[in-house]
Amino acid sequence: MDVDTVVVGAGPHALTVLARWLYEQPFDVRRVAVVEPAGDWMTTWRAGFARQRIDVLRSPGVHHPAPDDMAFVNAHGNWPTFEAARAAALCSGSVGPLQRPTTAAFWHFCRQLIEQTELNDRLLPTTVVSAVAVRDRYGTSSWEVKLDDGSTISARQVVWAGNTRVRRVPAGVQLGGAVQHSNDVDLAAVGVGERIAVIGGGQTAGQLALRAAQRGAAVTLISRGPRRVADLDVDAGWLMEDHLAPFRATLDPEERRRVVEQVQCGSMTSDLDLELRQSQIARVASAGDVMARTDPDRGPVVGFAGVECEVDRVWAATGSVPDLRVAPTLAGLAASGAPHINGWPVLDDALQWRDGFYVVGALAALTLGPAAGNLGGARAAADILAHRGPKACRTGVSTC
Numbered sequence: 001m002d003v004d005t006v007v008v009g010a011g012p013h014a015l016t017v018l019a020r021w022l023y024e025q026p027f028d029v030r031r032v033a034v035v036e037p038a039g040d041w042m043t044t045w046r047a048g049f050a051r052q053r054i055d056v057l058r059s060p061g062v063h064h065p066a067p068d069d070m071a072f073v074n075a076h077g078n079w080p081t082f083e084a085a086r087a088a089a090l091c092s093g094s095v096g097p098l099q100r101p102t103t104a105a106f107w108h109f110c111r112q113l114i115e116q117t118e119l120n121d122r123l124l125p126t127t128v129v130s131a132v133a134v135r136d137r138y139g140t141s142s143w144e145v146k147l148d149d150g151s152t153i154s155a156r157q158v159v160w161a162g163n164t165r166v167r168r169v170p171a172g173v174q175l176g177g178a179v180q181h182s183n184d185v186d187l188a189a190v191g192v193g194e195r196i197a198v199i200g201g202g203q204t205a206g207q208l209a210l211r212a213a214q215r216g217a218a219v220t221l222i223s224r225g226p227r228r229v230a231d232l233d234v235d236a237g238w239l240m241e242d243h244l245a246p247f248r249a250t251l252d253p254e255e256r257r258r259v260v261e262q263v264q265c266g267s268m269t270s271d272l273d274l275e276l277r278q279s280q281i282a283r284v285a286s287a288g289d290v291m292a293r294t295d296p297d298r299g300p301v302v303g304f305a306g307v308e309c310e311v312d313r314v315w316a317a318t319g320s321v322p323d324l325r326v327a328p329t330l331a332g333l334a335a336s337g338a339p340h341i342n343g344w345p346v347l348d349d350a351l352q353w354r355d356g357f358y359v360v361g362a363l364a365a366l367t368l369g370p371a372a373g374n375l376g377g378a379r380a381a382a383d384i385l386a387h388r389g390p391k392a393c394r395t396g397v398s399t400c
């Protein structure tokens with residue numbers, strides 16, 4: 001198969017980039033192949049939100065995959081405040097341009113965008129196993145992308161938009177049995193009266209704690225650091241020049257990584273914090289080091305500040321971190337000399353890692369900053385790729 005561009009992943013970042021390309025320079029969508037093992041758009045995103053019963057996004061209504069900033073707001077109306085509008089918003093689907101859309105409305109909007117751009121037809125339900133740069137006799141570079149079904153795609157360029165991450169697990173937490181990472185939690189399995197300890201100070205921890213309590217569990221929410229309340233996961237300034245200019249002026253990628261990790265500390269929105277304070281959930285902040293394990297005699301145990309407690313379940317809502325080394329394709333490129341800092345690729349200003357190989361999403365944090373992994377970061381990546389990055393050509397490449 002020959003195409004102009006291979007996009008790896010079919011999440012919000014891939015959709016944002018492709019929608020922007022089609023807006024800026026319309027092209028035959030048959031020039032693009034989107035490789036996604038699930039065979040559908042935004043599968044991981046939808047599954048995560050459904051698993052944790054998240055009904056409202058954390059990003060504002062102006063952050064979405066469509067090129068027009070106001071497209072979602074124009075499609076779903078406007079509410080003056082989140083607090084006053086929440087009940088109505090859950091029915092109507094919108095909470096205003098600078099507030100947060102409901103999950104159902106956001107997915108409906110994305111599904112319409114996918115249909116309008118005819119991108120469903122470009123999905124290949126398979127996995128990329130390797131990508132090799134090749135040059136023809138004229139010195140023109142291209143990529144040979146091998147798939148796990150044995151086929152190969154020849155492409156001028158590759159855009160990696162996969163959700164390439166590893167779970168973050170505190171040193172004292174031993175996963176196994178009833179001690180689970182938040183990604184493995186099944187809220188439907190929670191019974192009335194169960195004792196559940198949730199470790200974490202971010203939105204996911206708060207959301208899981210609240211949902212478990214609503215199912216009748218006795219929940220303790222344990223934050224290793226101080227309680228942080230912020231309506232955005234990353235300050236909006238990180239999408240603006242006043243924050244990004246000094247960040248880009250820092251030439252040392254290791255220092256950039258330290259800045260990103262310092263900014264990306266766990267926090268939860270003010271409305272979720274209020275719901276937690278009005279609930280019966282016990283909250284422990286600044287607990288420091290927390291341990292959790294399954295004791296062969298006592299069952300699940302959680303401990304901090306020298307005290308251990310027996311519980312029925314422990315959930316480590318401690319997030320994940322981007323790491324290219326868990327993807328064999330990216331690990332192979334790194335092994336061949338593509339630069340990275342402990343699993344974070346060092347990209348140029350055009351998000352290019354190797355000639356004709358681009359990276360978007362959380363893995364682009366050393367170029368885009370702390371917001372790289374959220375919807376605002378997806379729009380920033382689309383801006384860069386639309387004007388300085390890959391261009392889908394109209395001639396010279398056969399369709400598939």
